[in-house]
Amino acid sequence: MTLEAFLTTVYVPLRLRGRSPESVRLLRHAVTQFSRWLGRPALLELRPTVAPELVPQSVPRAFTADELVRLADSARYAWGWVGPIPAGTFFRALIAVGLETGERINAILKTPRHCWQRPTLTVPASIRKGRRQERVYELSPEASDLVDAVTRHEGPTVFWWVASGTALRKRWKTITRRAGLGDGRDVQFHALRRSTASHLAAAGLDATAYLGHSTDRITRRSYLDPRVVDSRRPKAWQAIPRVFRPDPEPPAQSA
Known part of the structure; x- marks a missing residue:
C-alpha cells in the first residue's frame, strides 16, 4: 500500500x-x-x-462596529469576580486590549504586569507567536482606564486569570451569546484580531504590518472581513449598468 x-x-x-x-x-x-x-x-x-x-476557503469573520458595541455592552454584565477584579471590568478590558493591539489571546494573558505603563503596553517577544519581535502599543484613554482598573491586584500579569482556558472560553461564549453573536468558532477571541485587521484596512492603514504578518496574502485570506473592509467603498452593483426598472403601476380599474 x-x-x-x-x-x-x-x-x-x-x-x-x-x-x-x-x-x-x-x-x-x-x-x-x-x-x-x-x-x-x-x-x-x-x-x-x-x-x-x-x-x-471561508470568508473571514470580524466584528462590525455595531457588533463591537454590543459585545462591549454584554461584557459589562459579566457576573462575578476574576480574582479581586469585577468580571465586567476584566472582560471589557480584555476586549479593549485585544481590539486596539490585535494581539492573540495567549500573548495578552501572559503579558507581565510591569509591561503596562499608561498609556503604553509592551508585549515581549518571548510570549508572542514566533518569539521574534517585541511590540509596543499606545492605548486609547478609554482602554487605558480599563487596564488601570484590571491591574489592581498583586498578580504577575496584566490580566491575572488563574482558572483554566476552558473556563475562559465558557465565559466568553456567554458574553457573545448575550450580545446576539452566537458562540461558534468565528466569534471566539481570534475574531478580535480579525476585527483589528479589518477596521484598519477599511481606514486605509497597513493591517499586514500592524499584525506582523509576513505577506499581504495571509492578511487578505484569513483576516479581512469584506463586510468591514468594503463598507466605505463603492459597491460592485453601483458600477454595473442598471438594466432593470420598476414595473409601472397598473392602471386603476373602474368600479
Missing part, C-alpha cells in the same frame, strides 16, 4: 474523522516535509507522493 493510499483509505477516515479540512491538510504537509527531510541525507531514495489537500 502506498503512503497516499494509506492516508486516504485508512488514517484520515479512522483518525481524523470530524476534524476540519485544515487539520487534514496540516497532516499531509507534515508527512511530505518529513519525507523531504529524510531525502536530504540520502536516507530515503524514493520519496512518497502525497496529493495536496484541497481546503475550502
